[in-house]
Each structure stands twice: as C-alpha cells, then as structure tokens.
Amino acid sequence: xxxxxxxxxxxxxxxxxxxxxxxxxxxxxxxxxxxxxxxxxxxxxxxxxxxxxxxxxxxxxxxxxxxxxxxxxxxxxxxxxxxxxxxxxxxxxxxxxxxxxxxxxxxxxxxxxxxxxxxxxxxxxxxxxxxxxxxxxxxxxxxxxxxxxxxxxxxxxxxxxxxxxxxxxxxxxxxxxxxxxxxxxxxxxxxxxxxxxxxxxxxxxxxxxxxxxxxxxxxxxxxxxxxxxxxxxxxxxxxxxxxxxxxxxxxxxxxxxxxxxxxxxxxxxxxxxxxxxxxxxxxxxxxxxxxxxxxxxxxxxxxxxxxxxxxxxxxxxxxxxxxxxxxxxxxxxxxxxxxxxxxxxxxxxxxxxxxxxxxxxxxxxxxxxxxxxxxxxxxxxxxxxxxxxxxxxxxxxxxxxxxxxxxxxxxxxxxxxxxxxxxxxxxxxxxxxxxxxxxxxxxxxxxxxxxxxxxxxxxxxxxxxxxxxxxxxxxxxxxxxxxxxxxxxxxxxxxxxxxxxxxxxxxxxxxxxxxxxxxxxxxxxxxxxxxxxxxxxxxxxxxxxxxxxxxxxxxxxxxxxxxxxxxxxxx
Numbered sequence: 170x171x172x173x174x175x176x177x178x179x180x181x182x183x184x185x186x187x188x189x190x191x192x193x194x195x196x197x198x199x200x201x202x203x204x205x206x207x208x209x210x211x212x213x214x215x216x217x218x219x220x221x222x223x224x225x226x227x228x229x230x231x232x233x234x235x236x237x238x239x240x241x242x243x244x245x246x247x248x249x250x251x252x253x254x255x256x257x258x259x260x261x262x263x264x265x266x267x268x269x270x271x272x273x274x275x276x277x278x279x280x281x282x283x284x285x286x287x288x289x290x291x292x293x294x295x296x297x298x299x300x301x302x303x304x305x306x307x308x309x310x311x312x313x314x315x316x317x318x319x320x321x322x323x324x325x326x327x328x329x330x331x332x333x334x335x336x337x338x339x340x341x342x343x344x345x346x347x348x349x350x351x352x353x354x355x356x357x358x359x360x361x362x363x364x365x366x367x368x369x370x371x372x373x374x375x376x377x378x379x380x381x382x383x384x385x386x387x388x389x390x391x392x393x394x395x396x397x398x399x400x401x402x403x404x405x406x407x408x409x410x411x412x413x414x415x416x417x418x419x420x421x422x423x424x425x426x427x428x429x430x431x432x433x434x435x436x437x438x439x440x441x442x443x444x445x446x447x448x449x450x451x452x453x454x455x456x457x458x459x460x461x462x463x464x465x466x467x468x469x470x471x472x473x474x475x476x477x478x479x480x481x482x483x484x485x486x487x488x489x490x491x492x493x494x495x496x497x498x499x500x501x502x503x504x505x506x507x508x509x510x511x512x513x514x515x516x517x518x519x520x521x522x523x524x525x526x527x528x529x530x531x532x533x534x535x536x537x538x539x540x541x542x543x544x545x546x547x548x549x550x551x552x553x554x555x556x557x558x559x560x561x562x563x564x565x566x567x568x569x570x571x572x573x574x575x576x577x578x579x580x581x582x583x584x585x586x587x588x589x590x591x592x593x594x595x596x597x598x599x600x601x602x603x604x605x606x607x608x609x610x611x612x613x614x615x616x617x618x619x620x621x622x623x624x625x626x627x628x629x630x631x632x633x634x635x636x637x638x639x640x641x642x643x644x645x646x647x648x649x650x651x652x653x654x655x656x657x658x659x660x661x662x663x664x665x666x667x668x669x670x671x672x673x674x675x676x677x678x679x680x681x682x683x684x685x686x687x688x689x690x691x692x693x694x695x696x697x698x699x700x701x702x703x704x705x706x707x708x709x710x711x712x713x714x715x716x717x718x719x720x721x722x723x724x725x726x727x728x729x730x731x732x733x734x735x736x737x738x739x740x
Contacts, residue, residue, distance in 0.1 A: 193237035200226055204241055211242050216511030220253055221492055229260040229268045255513035256494030258461050270301060274335060275308035275321040279423040280646055280660050281572040285317035293332040303339060309497060309664060310423040311462045314572035315579045324464040346465030349433050354476040357437040363482060365548045366441050369448050376449050386552035387564045392417055392537030393641040395630040401534060404524040405450040408532035414447035415528060415535045417505055418459045421497035422613035423664060424644035427568040428538035430580040432466055436473040442541030450534045458505055460493045467492060497668040501710050502535045515672045516710035539568055560584040561627040571597055573647035574604040586627035604649035612641030614661045615715035618722040637722055654730055658720055659687050665716040676713025679704040692736050694724060
C-alpha cells in the first residue's frame with residue numbers, strides 16, 4: 170500500500186475554499202472592464218469603486234461575485250470581504266441567504282431628523298411596507314438637516330418627509346437623484362473663475378505670496394480641526410515628493426451640510442481652490458472623496474471635472490473622484506486615506522502624520538471643501554476683506570449649518586465670533602414658533618452641548634474650549650424647552666456606537682457601554698464620568714475621544730433639568 174505525502178495530496182486535490190465560477194468572472198469583466206488589457210483595474214485603490222459598481226448593478230454583493238473580484242484583482246478573499254463588510258452601503262449576501270428587496274428606504278435618525286419626527290416616520294413606513302418588496306432601514310445623517318425629516322428612496326432624497334410622501338415616491342419608482350442646478354464652467358470663467366489657477370501656473374503668483382495672503386486672511390481648515398491652511402501647505406511642501414492632494418467631502422458629522430451647499434452651487438470655485446492647493450504642493454494627483462449620501466452631487470462633480478479636462482484646465486485623470494460608502498469615521502483624515510486605498514476606513518496611529526506619509530505612503534495635503542472654496546474668493550476680494558468680517562474680536566467668515574428649533578434652518582454665512590443669540594435673530598428668523606431656547610450643539614454631535622445661558626459666547630475656533638465644547642465644522646443644532654435631554658443624549662451616543670470603526674477597545678466598548686448607561690431610568694454619574702475619561706485618554710482617534718462630550722456637557726451645564734427629570738440625584 171502506497172501512502173501519499175501531505176504535499177502530494179495538496180497538489181492533486183482541489184484548491185481550498187469555494188470554487189470560482191467562470192461566469193462570475195466573465196460578468197465582472199463585462200461590468201468593470203478587462204483587467205488583462207488594463208492592469209490599473211487591479212490596483213487596490215480601485216476596490217471600493219468596483220464594489221460600488223457591483224452594488225449599483227445588482228442591489229447587493231453576492232459571495233460568488235466577491236470571489237470573482239478577488240481573482241480579478243489578485244487580492245485575498247479576506248481583504249475583499251473585510252472591506253465590503255466594513256461599509257454600511259454594501260449589502261453582502263452569503264451563498265445560503267436571499268438577497269435584499271429591490272428597493273431600500275432609509276430614514277435618517279440623526280438628531281435634527283429625530284427632533285422633526287423621524288422615529289414616528291420610520292415606524293409608519295416599516296409597518297406599511299411589504300418586506301418582500303421594500304426594506305425600511307434607519308440611517309445616520311444624510312446631510313440635509315435643514316429639511317428634516319429626510320428619507321432616501323433608493324438614491325432619491327425626500328425632504329420634509331411624510332409617510333404619504335415617501336410611499337408616493339415608492340409607488341412611482343422615482344429612485345434616481347434629484348436634479349441639481351449648478352454653475353457651469355463657462356459661467357464661472359465669465360465671472361473671473363480660474364484666473365487664480367492660471368496666474369499660479371504662469372508664475373505671476375508664487376506659493377510664498379499666496380501663502381502669505383492666506384495667513385493674513387486667517388484661513389483655517391473648516392472641516393473641524395481648524396489648522397491654518399498655509400501651515401498645512403508648508404508641512405507637505407517640506408517633505409520629499411512625489412506628493413498628493415485630497416479634498417475631504419465626507420461631511421458625516423450630524424448637523425453638517427455646508428460642503429454640499431457649496432459644491433451643489435459653485436463646484437468650479439471649490440475645484441479651483443482644490444487645484445490651487447494641489448499646485449502649491451506639486452501634487453501628482455488630486456483626489457476628491459465624496460460621501461455616498463450625495464449621489465446627485467457625484468454626477469455634478471463628474472460633469473464639472475469633464476468640463477475641466479475638455480477645456481485643458483486639468484489633465485485627463487488628474488482629478489480622481491471617489492465615493493465613500495457610508496462610514497462617518499472616514500471624515501477623519503487618516504481613515505479617509507485608508508478608504509481611498511481600498512481598505513476599511515480605520516484611523517492610523519500617528520505619527521507619522523498624513524502630511525508626511527499619507528496616500529500611497531506619500532506626503533499628502535488634505536483640505537476641507539469649504540477651505541478650498543475660500544481660496545479663490547480671498548484672492549479676488551483680498552485678505553483684509555476676509556479678515557475684517559469678524560465680530561467680538563474674531564476674524565473671518567464662517568458657514569454655519571443650522572438645524573433644529575429655528576424658524577429658518579440652513580447654511581448661514583456670518584461673521585466669525587457671532588453668538589448663537591445673534592445668529593438666531595439675524596440669520597435664522599428667530600426660534601421656531603412656540604419654542605424657547607434650551608441649549609445648542611455648537612459643533613455637531615461631538616462638539617458638546619451648551620445651555621441657553623451661554624448663548625452669548627462668540628462662535629469660533631478657540632472660544633468654546635474653556636466651556637468644554639468646540640466649534641468643529643460649525644454645525645449648530647438648536648434645542649428647545651420641548652426637547653427631552655435623555656433622548657438627545659441617547660441619540661448622539663447611539664450614533665457614535667454605530668459609527669465606531671471597532672479598531673480600539675475604549676471606543677468600541679466604551680460607546681456601547683455609555684449608551685446602555687444613558688438608557689437607564691437613573692444615571693450613574695460617577696461611572697459615566699470615569700468611562701468618559703478612559704475613552705478620552707485611550708481612544709485612537711477623535712471619534713472615541715469626543716464621543717463623551719455631549720454627556721459631560723449635560724452633567725456640567727444641565728444639572729437642574731436632569732434633576733427635575735430625576736435622571737440624576739439632587740446634590
């Protein structure tokens with residue numbers, strides 16, 4: 170009797186794991202292109218775009234297609250599966266599972282929409298839907314907080330949504346993005362657009378001169394951190410090339426929608442600022458990372474980039490448009506870089522910083538959309554004009570995304586340093602009828618909560634820290650005396666728990682534990698404060714570090730209201 174060696178068995182047997190279906194691979198090539206003729210299709214950074222193509226074509230990601238994709242890209246199946254299952258907008262269907270219904274309705278359950286009745290809306294839609302035909306899901310902020318509540322029927326967003334309105338859209342099958350009216354290239358150039366870019370490329374404007382102008386204007390990063398723009402340019406330029414530039418258009422902070430506002434109206438002004446930043450650091454390519462909740466804007470930007478290429482203002486392929494896939498954490502710049510590289514969007518340990526080793530391990534400039542928007546305007550109207558717009562000792566202009574209990578929510582351009590009381594009265598038409606100011610979130614879900622008694626603090630960078638808050642992206646959510654503070658706290662912590670990437674224990678476990686504590690009839694203040702310290706000290710990135718801010722704010726500034734509700738003991 171001959172005994173086969175283990176190695177012999179492996180050579181003669183079939184490969185481990187599921188077999189690759191030839192039809193799946195041929196179908197993949199028909200959809201994505203033939204990777205044998207175009208090797209760039211196999212690059213790891215194309216993975217998420219390929220997953221989007223499959224999701225868009227079939228409404229889900231079948232395991233057979235993921236196995237084919239692994240072969241197509243020459244990647245381990247584990248890498249494909251890990252990335253596909255990380256993002257909320259990909260529906261992975263196992264071999265023994267049925268695919269989801271053809272149509273998905275998502276109801277935003279972030280704070281502004283909850284204040285406007287999103288929970289009742291979700292309940293009505295879920296009760297009335299045929300689960301075989303339509304699935305109804307809760308979803309995080311969709312960036313349309315000024316028209317709350319909001320629901321998405323496929324790719325079509327229903328604003329000021331009612332159950333009847335959403336059901337009518339479902340019945341008509343209108344699942345495509347709503348139309349957007351935007352300023353075309355010819356109109357932007359007729360108004361002086363792209364003169365700055367031309368002057369930079371011709372040499373009549375130098376990097377040093379433009380940097381000095383931005384420094385005098387006081388332009389800072391407007392996505393949250395507020396780092397001076399000219400210093401970012403300097404930091405990236407100090408590193409050896411090749412370098413890259415990235416525009417972060419993944420504004421997932423609940424209550425934030427200013428970047429969408431500017432991109433939908435003046436995409437070319439934003440693109441010009443982005444191209445100037447890329448020129449300043451001599452970037453090999455410019456990547457624009459757009460959140461997937463903006464499908465209509467994705468089409469607009471695709472057309473605007475095509476206009477630039479046709480006009481010779483950008484080399485074909487120099488501006489690369491990428492879609493996010495439903496992950497708030499990708500607003501953090503290192504997680505965004507990971508996502509651009511086709512990986513799960515998990516923040517990196519720092520140092521090194523992305524200015525040193527970012528996209529493709531090269532020095533990378535990451536700017537916010539609004540920051541890019543202001544660069545051409547500051548050049549047109551002058552640094553002194555911009556810096557002279559402030560109030561209460563502050564400099565510049567701020568775009569406030571205001572939602573909640575005001576008469577006129579929306580994006581309001583106002584002087585930096587304006588107070589909430591002034592913002593509400595001068596720009597928002599006052600409080601909504603029948604509502605009295607109770608408190609407000611000055612910087613989105615992570616920026617903390619301030620009481621009405623502190624509505625005269627200047628709203629700007631470096632003014633709120635002493636009160637335990639920060640302005641972040643200037644997302645203002647206004648609360649009234651008719652709002653339940655426990656519901657507010659659980660809404661915010663539920664968001665953080667859902668959006669934690671899971672990489673570090675303090676954030677992954679801490680957000681879930683804090684949510685559980687907040688849902689109790691009585692709050693354990695000592696445990697909440699101790700847990701907050703652990704999360705702030707030990708979490709890898711800002712999500713876990715800032716997640717306790719709303720709770721700490723309530724414990725600090727709303728004790729009377731919490732005691733009246735008997736959530737905490739008097740003392």
